[in-house]
Amino acid sequence: MEENRQKTCIICNEEKEEGITVITEFICTSCESEMVQTKVEDDRYPFFVRQLKQLWVRFNA
Template sequence: MNLSEHKEVCGVCDLEKPKGIHLYNLFICCECEQKMVHTEPSEEQYKFYLDKLKHINQPKLYS
């Protein structure tokens, strides 16, 4: 598999994307990262992003 073909599911938009960042166990695509960085606390989307980021510190449980 070519690395350019590797995609991960974004923890914010839930879509498969080829590029992004990892914050602990959460993958965030480049598009969502940019939207988050440019969202002001007074905007309605801000709470949505905060709720998504709450999943960062919750370790995955494997059974």
């Protein structure tokens, strides 16, 4: 049986081995570091916030 350690990142939707799991969802290391460097003025900021909000909504439900 094949070992499946890859998880799908909720930000980039790519399968990665390395990353963090927030509650039940997975964020790969590259997206994580990208988010950390993203400033509020950045165009991508609302995108990250929207993706992460899904987590908090589910967690608080």
